[in-house]
Amino acid sequence: MYLTDEEKEMLDGKKGPSVKKSMEILVALGESFGAKRLIPVKSVHMAGSSVVVAGDAGTKFVEDMQKSGGEFVTKVTTNPTAMDPDKWRDIGISDEDHELQGRLSDAYKNMGANTCNTCTPYLVGNTPRFGEHLAWGESSAVVFVNSVYGARTNREGGPSALASSLTGRTPEYGFHLKENRYGKILVKVEADLKDMTDFGTLGYFVGKVAGQDTPVFCGIPENPSLEDLKALSAALASSGSVSMFHAVGVTPEAPSLDEAFGGKKPEKTLIFTEEEKLKAEKELDKEPSDHVDWIQIGCPNASIEEIKEVVKELEGKKVHPGITLWVTTSAAMYAMADRVGYIKAIEDAGGTVIRETCPFLARTTQFAPEKGYKTLTTNSAKMAFYAPGMFGLPAHYGNLKKVMRAATTGRWG
Ligand code: F3S
DSSP: OBOOHHHHHHHHTTTOHHHHHHHHHHHHHHHHTTOOBEEEOSEEEESOOSHHHHHHHHHHHHHHHHHTTOOOOSEEEEOOOSSOTTTTTTTTOOHHHHHHHHHHHHHHHHHTOBOOOOSOGGGTTOOOOTTOBEEEOOHHHHHHIIIIIOOBOOBOOHHHHHHHHHHSEEEOOGGGSGGGSSOOEEEEEOSOOOSHHHHHHHHHHHHHHHTTOOEEEESOOSSOOHHHHHHHHHHHHHHSOOOOOEETTTSTTOSSHHHHTTTSOOSEEEEEOHHHHHHHHHHHOOOOSOBOOEEEEOSSOOOHHHHHHHHHHHTTOOOOTTOEEEEEEOHHHHHHHHHTTHHHHHHHTTOEEEESOOTTTTTHHHHHHHHTOOOEEESOHHHHHHHHHHHSOOEEEOOHHHHHHHHHHSBOO
16 A cells, blocks of 8 residues: 555654554555555544443553554544443443543543544534545444535444544545445335434335445435434444435435436335335334333434424423433533423433433443333334344334323333
8 A cells, every 4th residue: 555754654653652553553454455545534433432342452452542642633523432421320330330431531532532422423513524534433423424414434443443533544445435435226215204213214124235335315305304314324324234325416426316326227226115114114113012111212312403302292291100211412412402401301201311322332231131121112213223132122113202102101002
């Protein structure tokens, strides 16, 4: 791989051991994918921010990089951690985990990260522009920024994202290259997409077939909301390994079908009918009984509009006794929601707003059995898809209204 003189110096250790180690990681990665050179990145989003993912070894690796002089040279944000900063004991985090999480977050912060601890960094200041090269982890955010903003990133793992943070570089391959960003699968959307849950269901349906291929949607409503596109992105990256999508007339690299496919013919065509929508919903809504105990809203992290919707659905009502309602969000969104009274409204009604973590990144496999939870009820296709396999909890899956009805009645359906 071609390296500039400055990059050669980095690799030779002239800029310290952390930079040297980082260059070794990036060069090995680039060579394995046939990259011709490294390119500068505008920002990094770090996925390995929870100790549930990083563990002792990952935490030590990050600490060692910091202690040997590592400093971030680009904008860096962090994914959710394993704990809410105030309610960590209530969500089953041990003193040991609390201490370990503190060490990991401090190491990132000391190297210069904005520890926003959210999977929606694009809502809180890390908002890329068209064509910018990034090195982001967190699959849902990768799909969102590649597709909705037209920024360019591969799905980075923890070590490669850390290496890019310390060098400001990433190998040029995959989604950094225009020729790899064209669509392969045509998806004709005939079903009515009424809310973000329908967008999530569409993402789940397509992800199952697409694998790593890029879908091109035709027939999506012209002005989908940010929440709709967030749900679609997350679901595509859950049932599949999709890194970007095009929506004709909606996303910036798809002004026409022809341009989305780079002048080529689709390799496959899918049709998303009302019937397919119902079928996909049923696949995600796995729990056969009407039993409800744990409810989660905010995967990916809830926007201020979603929190507002929860408040609206709770107006004049209370969360049913025995039901735990979690609304998961970022610290920044929490502060905004607090200012306008949404946090108080939700908590007065018996719900809990959890920030900076989510069921996926907390110690759910220990916490859920301790609490006696038998199901997870959610409006997120991503969460419903993962809950049975990751936490052993079959999911109830439906739109926000239906989920909130379960929260206040204590029953599903
Ligand atoms: Fe975010 Fe956790 Fe969902 S990281 S995308 S809320 S699984």
